[in-house]
Amino acid sequence: MANVHLEIKNLRARIEEKEILKGLTLEIKGGEIHAIMGPNGTGKSTLASTLMGHPKYEVTEGSVSLNGEDVLEMDVTERARAGLFLAMQYPSEITGVTNSDFLRSAINAKRGEGNEISLMKFIRELDGKMGTLEMDESFAHRYLNEGFSGGEKKRNEILQMMMLQPSLCILDEIDSGLDIDALKIVAKGVNEMRSEDRGFLIITHYQRLLDYITPDFVHVMMQGRIVKSGGPELAARLEAEGYDWIKAELGIEDETVNANL
Amino acid sequence: MSVDTQLRFDREAITAYSQANQEPAWFLEKRLAAFDAAQTLELPKLEKTKLDNWNTDQFQPFVTADKAANAAALDEVVKDQIDEAQASSLIVQKNASVVLATLADDIKAQGVIYTDIQTAVREHGDLVQKYLNQAVQADEHRIAALHQAVINGGVFLYVPKNTEVSVPLQAVYQVAGDGALVSPHIIIVAENHSRVTYVDTYVSGEGQGMVAQSIVEVFVGAGAHVQVASVRSLSTDVTDYTFRRAIVEQDGKMEWILGEMNAGNTVANNTSVLKGRGSHADTKSITIGLGSQRQNLTSQVQHIGTHTESSMLSKAVMTDEAVAILNGITKIEKGAEKANGEQAENILMLSPQARGDANPILLIDEDDVKAGHAASVGRFSEESLYYLMSRGISRKEAERLIILGFLDPVVAEIPVEEVRNRLRQALERKLAR
Numbered sequence: 070m071a072n073v074h075l076e077i078k079n080l081r082a083r084i085e086e087k088e089i090l091k092g093l094t095l096e097i098k099g100g101e102i103h104a105i106m107g108p109n110g111t112g113k114s115t116l117a118s119t120l121m122g123h124p125k126y127e128v129t130e131g132s133v134s135l136n137g138e139d140v141l142e143m144d145v146t147e148r149a150r151a152g153l154f155l156a157m158q159y160p161s162e163i164t165g166v167t168n169s170d171f172l173r174s175a176i177n178a179k180r181g182e183g184n185e186i187s188l189m190k191f192i193r194e195l196d197g198k199m200g201t202l203e204m205d206e207s208f209a210h211r212y213l214n215e216g217f218s219g220g221e222k223k224r225n226e227i228l229q230m231m232m233l234q235p236s237l238c239i240l241d242e243i244d245s246g247l248d249i250d251a252l253k254i255v256a257k258g259v260n261e262m263r264s265e266d267r268g269f270l271i272i273t274h275y276q277r278l279l280d281y282i283t284p285d286f287v288h289v290m291m292q293g294r295i296v297k298s299g300g301p302e303l304a305a306r307l308e309a310e311g312y313d314w315i316k317a318e319l320g321i322e323d324e325t326v327n328a329n330l
Numbered sequence: 331m332s333v334d335t336q337l338r339f340d341r342e343a344i345t346a347y348s349q350a351n352q353e354p355a356w357f358l359e360k361r362l363a364a365f366d367a368a369q370t371l372e373l374p375k376l377e378k379t380k381l382d383n384w385n386t387d388q389f390q391p392f393v394t395a396d397k398a399a400n401a402a403a404l405d406e407v408v409k410d411q412i413d414e415a416q417a418s419s420l421i422v423q424k425n426a427s428v429v430l431a432t433l434a435d436d437i438k439a440q441g442v443i444y445t446d447i448q449t450a451v452r453e454h455g456d457l458v459q460k461y462l463n464q465a466v467q468a469d470e471h472r473i474a475a476l477h478q479a480v481i482n483g484g485v486f487l488y489v490p491k492n493t494e495v496s497v498p499l500q501a502v503y504q505v506a507g508d509g510a511l512v513s514p515h516i517i518i519v520a521e522n523h524s525r526v527t528y529v530d531t532y533v534s535g536e537g538q539g540m541v542a543q544s545i546v547e548v549f550v551g552a553g554a555h556v557q558v559a560s561v562r563s564l565s566t567d568v569t570d571y572t573f574r575r576a577i578v579e580q581d582g583k584m585e586w587i588l589g590e591m592n593a594g595n596t597v598a599n600n601t602s603v604l605k606g607r608g609s610h611a612d613t614k615s616i617t618i619g620l621g622s623q624r625q626n627l628t629s630q631v632q633h634i635g636t637h638t639e640s641s642m643l644s645k646a647v648m649t650d651e652a653v654a655i656l657n658g659i660t661k662i663e664k665g666a667e668k669a670n671g672e673q674a675e676n677i678l679m680l681s682p683q684a685r686g687d688a689n690p691i692l693l694i695d696e697d698d699v700k701a702g703h704a705a706s707v708g709r710f711s712e713e714s715l716y717y718l719m720s721r722g723i724s725r726k727e728a729e730r731l732i733i734l735g736f737l738d739p740v741v742a743e744i745p746v747e748e749v750r751n752r753l754r755q756a757l758e759r760k761l762a763r
Contacts, residue, residue, distance in 0.1 A: 124716060145720050146723065161711070163718070166731050174723055
């Protein structure tokens with residue numbers, strides 16, 4: 070898995086009749102952390118959902134490949150098994166399925182029949198990772214996300230990511246609704262997973278998260294495409310000066326697309 | 331079957347069976363009176379289900395079976411339902427015979443009676459007579475009368491006051507063979523401040539045109555706590571009728587946990603009568619509708635005493651062309667001040683051809699009460715499926731997890747681990763099809 074390589078070329082996607090991604094190109098390799106920033110409603114979350122295969126988004130043009138394989142040809146399950154992971158902004162609540170049963174099903178689904186994880190090993194790993202994320206052990210036996218606070222859901226997304234060890238991790242506004250302590254804990258979990266065998270795409274509004282997870286590349290997204298790329302210093306400038314200077318520089322009219330469902 | 335169809339048994343057959351079991355004369359008289367009454371009584375009136383074309387009376391009531399020397403000698407289909415190591419207090423009935431009856435010595439030493447109904451009428455006749463038909467009368471409708479005439483088993487459970495039975499008492503009812511009937515009458519008496527759990531399962535063997543009809547009468551004394559859990563896994567060849575009713579005295583608590591996992595047509599009515607002040611009833615039931623199965627499942631609570639509380643939760647998963655009518659009836663009588671009754675029916679529809687009706691019915695004759703209901707009929711959430719699939723779980727497995735999860739709030743409440751596991755297995759079997 071040493072050569073993780075996600076290639077997004079000229080991606081266009083729409084929800085119902087509305088085009089939201091308008092020709093987005095991005096390349097992520099193992100060991101790299103990419104951050105995508107941008108004002109609300111410019112298509113950041115649509116990019117995340119489209120990559121994962123959310124049924125409401127339709128790709129009209131362009132290509133996405135992971136390690137040379139065509140991602141757009143895969144269903145959601147296959148994308149996950151190929152190594153994609155999306156920490157969602159609004160994870161579903163599933164009654165009656167405990168967190169630990171769900172995680173074990175997910176791990177075993179990936180490992181395949183006859184190669185299931187032993188219960189002891191699973192519990193050991195789960196305990197360890199819940200420790201890192203400072204989650205109470207009762208979370209293992211609670212129903213998946215049901216009655217979790219916003220912050221607890223976010224932590225639970227990171228827990229799943231740590232347990233499943235995907236090769237390409239997409240974090241969709243994982244920092245929204247987190248207080249500073251929770252943010253640090255989530256960042257610790259992400260940093261623990263940094264590896265040459267793994268790429269990250271972090272979608273955020275705020276510089277704040279990037280104080281704790283240092284990105285290699287920062288991209289600004291507006292009107293459904295990436296309009297500017299740079300290093301961590303770009304994020305710092307956005308935090309200080311906002312987005313208007315980019316709009317001015319590129320002559321972009323102040324109009325956003327509606328990315329919400 | 332129309333009412334003029336010949337029955338396959340008569341007064342002589344009933345008398346012969348009663349005498350073979352050395353029943354006292356009073357019990358035979360009750361049977362024969364009910365048999366006569368059955369000729370003119372009407373079938374029960376159900377919400378949205380007509381029983382005219384159901385098999386309500388075409389069966390052979392007195393098919394006998396050999397006794398089992400021990401639990402190891404039971405039929406496989408029965409052994410699947412029990413944990414032999416845990417089965418120290420167990421009654422097993424096959425058709426019209428008790429094939430096994432054991433009671434742990436330490437429970438016996440507490441003064442608890444747990445025996446098959448025929449032994450009970452012989453050895454504890456006065457006690458049985460005191461309670462028989464006090465909750466469910468034999469002349470309420472034709473099925474109750476037919477049942478009374480041909481009671482071919484069941485159990486009598488008596489718990490003296492202030493006695494806690496620490497382990498669940500178990501029973502398995504089996505019907506097998508063409509036209510066979512299992513018709514247990516179950517009486518549970520929990521005297522004041524006692525506590526007991528009774529768990530039964532219903533299974534069927536090979537055969538066509540089989541019938542199960544059971545009546546359960548529970549008497550919860552003041553401050554007593556009774557749990558009844560029942561898992562029914564009868565095949566498509568069995569038509570099943572069940573009427574369960576509990577009468578709860580002051581501060582008593584009745585809990586029902588019902589797994590309606592039959593594959594065939596089913597009528598079940600489950601009623602708690604909250605007679606005493608501060609008495610409490612909790613009913614949870616689940617079902618999976620399959621094939622062309624028809625089910626009419628009613629949960630009912632009658633609030634009579636003041637400060638009585640009830641909650642009912644019914645969940646159904648409907649597949650294929652199955653039909654299920656889920657009735658929830660909360661009745662609060664005049665004078666039942668400060669009563670509080672809550673009910674919810676949730677149906678998950680998996681097939682456009684299936685039908686699931688949730689009927690919450692509130693009948694309230696007192697002002698100073700609280701009552702509420704919530705009914706929902708829904709389909710799979712695509713968002714939930716997407717979420718599970720995004721973690722590498724296949725669509726089929728994701729659907730399975732959501733269905734099991736939908737039912738789990740009831741399954742998790744089953745008091746006996748073995749029965750809980752059996753119910754989960756029954757669920758998996760029904761879903762695997």
